[in-house]
Amino acid sequence: MIQTATSPPALAVLLAHAADALAAVRAGRSLNEALAATPAAVRPGTQSLAFHALRGLGAAQALRQQLAPKPPPPWVDALLLLALALLRPAGDSPPPYDAHTLVNQAVDAAKRHAAAQARFINAVLRRHVREREALEAAMAADPVATWNHPRWWIEALQRDWPMQWQALLQADDRRAPMSLRVNARRGDVPACLARLAAAGIAARAVSLPGGWGGAAIELAAPRAVHELPGFEAGELSVQDLAAQQAAPLLLGDGLPAGARVLDACAAPGGKTAHLLELADLDLLALDVDAARLRKVDQTLGRLGLQARLVAADARDTATWWDGRPFDAILLDAPCSASGIVRRHPDVRWLRRPSDIDALARTQAAMLDALWPLLAPGGRLVYATCSVFRAEGERGIDAFLQRAPDAELRPSPGQLLPLADNGSKGEAGRPPGPPDESPPVTDGFHYALLHKRAS
Numbered sequence: 001m002i003q004t005a006t007s008p009p010a011l012a013v014l015l016a017h018a019a020d021a022l023a024a025v026r027a028g029r030s031l032n033e034a035l036a037a038t039p040a041a042v043r044p045g046t047q048s049l050a051f052h053a054l055r056g057l058g059a060a061q062a063l064r065q066q067l068a069p070k071p072p073p074p075w076v077d078a079l080l081l082l083a084l085a086l087l088r089p090a091g092d093s094p095p096p097y098d099a100h101t102l103v104n105q106a107v108d109a110a111k112r113h114a115a116a117q118a119r120f121i122n123a124v125l126r127r128h129v130r131e132r133e134a135l136e137a138a139m140a141a142d143p144v145a146t147w148n149h150p151r152w153w154i155e156a157l158q159r160d161w162p163m164q165w166q167a168l169l170q171a172d173d174r175r176a177p178m179s180l181r182v183n184a185r186r187g188d189v190p191a192c193l194a195r196l197a198a199a200g201i202a203a204r205a206v207s208l209p210g211g212w213g214g215a216a217i218e219l220a221a222p223r224a225v226h227e228l229p230g231f232e233a234g235e236l237s238v239q240d241l242a243a244q245q246a247a248p249l250l251l252g253d254g255l256p257a258g259a260r261v262l263d264a265c266a267a268p269g270g271k272t273a274h275l276l277e278l279a280d281l282d283l284l285a286l287d288v289d290a291a292r293l294r295k296v297d298q299t300l301g302r303l304g305l306q307a308r309l310v311a312a313d314a315r316d317t318a319t320w321w322d323g324r325p326f327d328a329i330l331l332d333a334p335c336s337a338s339g340i341v342r343r344h345p346d347v348r349w350l351r352r353p354s355d356i357d358a359l360a361r362t363q364a365a366m367l368d369a370l371w372p373l374l375a376p377g378g379r380l381v382y383a384t385c386s387v388f389r390a391e392g393e394r395g396i397d398a399f400l401q402r403a404p405d406a407e408l409r410p411s412p413g414q415l416l417p418l419a420d421n422g423s424k425g426e427a428g429r430p431p432g433p434p435d436e437s438p439p440v441t442d443g444f445h446y447a448l449l450h451k452r453a454s
Contacts, residue, residue, distance in 0.1 A: 009042045011097070012108035015082060017042050018049035019109065023078035025054065031346040049082065052096065054345035055148060055173045056085035062145035066135055067124045076117045079109060083125055087132075091173060099129050148173065152353040153338075160389045164416065168387060168443075171417045176342035177440065179206070180217040180228070181239040181270075183277050183303060189215045192236060195229040206241055206439040212412045213245040218439060234303040239270045242339075242415050242441035243385070247274035249411055249448055250330050250381045258282050259327040263307075264314040264370055267292030269299035271332060276305040283307040284326075286314055315369040325375035333363045335384035335391050339443020342417060360390045367399050371406065376453040379409075384445050387416060392445030399449075411448040415441050 017038050024034035031050060038046050053060065060081040064071075071077050083106040087095055095102075103125045110118040128135060139145040143154055147169045157165040180203075182192050189205050196203045202220035207213065218241070225231045225238060255261070257280045266272045266285035275281060287293045290311035297309055312320040314331075336359055337347045367382065374380055384391045392414055400406055415421060419438050 009045055010108075011101070011105040012112065014042060014045040014049055015079065015106055015109040016113050017046040018053065019075055019079035019082050019113075021046060021050045022053050022082055023074050025050075025346045025349060026074065026078060028350065030350065031344065049086070051345055052090060053082045053085040054349065055090065056088055057081065057349060058142075058144040058146075058148035058150075059088060059139065060084040062139040062142050063128060063135055064124075066138060067127060068120075072117060072120065073114070076110070076114050076121065079106060079114075080121060080124060082106075083121075084128060087125070087128060091170075103129065149348050150351075153348055153351070156353075156356070156388060160387070161416075164418065167418055168416065171440070172341040172345070172348065174342055176240070176340075176417075176442065178219045178222040179239060179241050179244075179439075180219070181237045181244050181274060181277075182215075182217065183235050183237070185277050185304075186233070186235045187230065189217060192217060192230060199227070199229050201228070208241065208245065208412065208415075208441070209438070210412075213241075213248045216241050216244050232302070237270060237273065237299075237303070239274070240340075240442045241439050242444040243270060244274065245412050245415075245444070245446060246271045246330060246332065246381060246383055247278055249446060250275065250328050250379065251279055252379065255279055255281065255327055260284075260324065262286065262326045262329045262370070262373070264329060264331045264366065265333060266296050266309075269296030271330060272296055272307060273299050273303050273305055275330070276300070276307060277303070285309045286312055286320065288313045315365050317369055317373060321373060325378070326373055327375055327378050329370055329374055329378070329380040330383070331366060331370060331380060332383045333366055333391075335359055335363070335386040336388060337385055338391075339385040339387045339415075339417065339445075342442070356388055356390050360395055363391060363395050364399065367395075368402065371403055371449075371451070374451050376405075376451055378451050380449045380451070381411075382445075382447040382449065385442060386445060387414075387443040389414075392447075396447045396449075405452045407450045407452055409448040409450050412444070412446045415444045415446070417441060417443045 021031060021034040025031050035043055035047055063084045064080055083102060086097060086102055087099055089095055106125060107118050107122045110121045144151050147154055149169055157168050161168060182189050193203055201223060203217050205215045206218045207215045228236055230236050259281055261281045261283045263272045263285045265287060267287040267289060272285045276283060285296050285307045293309055293311050300307060310320050336351055336356055337344060341347050382396060386392060400408060417440055419440050
């Protein structure tokens, strides 16, 4: 078949690029970084295949171990794992391709990029097709194959969430909804919903039960941002409902115009922008990564907002603080990202058990460094996009022991990526009405800390 500029890429081409991406992740690089090196024309298809593979990598690895105990070269292994994942169902959905078509296309990809291994790929995959039931039965007792997460991750969730751990592991393999934040300076939710409907885009208003934050918009299906009416004009931004809790929680009943606010880990700028959409603030956006800070500048530019941007380590206050206390501080601390695995399925395979302890130490150091910069009577919101208690309530409990002038105020607490939040109304969040489908947010932990005046 002659491929034109408008023809979809052949499956073999996508498999080759997805194998590149999977090999990069298995070598320690993020999937976003790997996809950035993929040609734009094949990036969406490559990402879709890579997501499928990463969500089924535990089972694929167990199958490859049975079929070929000696690992082949990294790229060939990645192609093999990709194909084995694609030959299996994804949750309740059947395999996305006919088995013989997939095998043929995988062999074609191997012939183009590792010709000497094409016969090996063909033999392994055809054996899988013949012996599928026996191979699946042989790995049934392997938790990594069953849950498609590293063993340490499974055990951590079992300890932290003994009633919800299975649901959390299953949730990681579901597609996350696409949620929008409405720029309060330029519109409101009803008007934006009307414009989306006029453009043929199905959407609904959503909010967390219990009054945490305002209403947001959830699309029935993801869309490219250039298709969203009002996006380029700064009326809309893409942001999960959980992340949209940070700004209203920090602002509370309102800060005076010109209040000094610090966003201590600002990149890529979604929460920075949300704060400025809701209030007139003297805001300092800080981030240790100068390249990522440029994304904050781009975000603010699209929305018509302004802040002071400084590239610095928040812990090293002597290099960037001018000595004047802040009225409010947002600390969206570096974390495991275990709460956003639906959107970043590579995270589970890139993290190591030691990372959690190291991140918890970093989070504690940032809290200790920034707390003295907060004015008496001020407030600090601590946030992590994590479901591990070490990065949430345990870290905050330890901080409260170290800071006698800190008081924990009501806040959303731990949000889990489950329909009932896994809590049945815990922390003042009763489940929504039975006739409504509650929003399923990313996993986040929030703590609102108030600094006593004396």
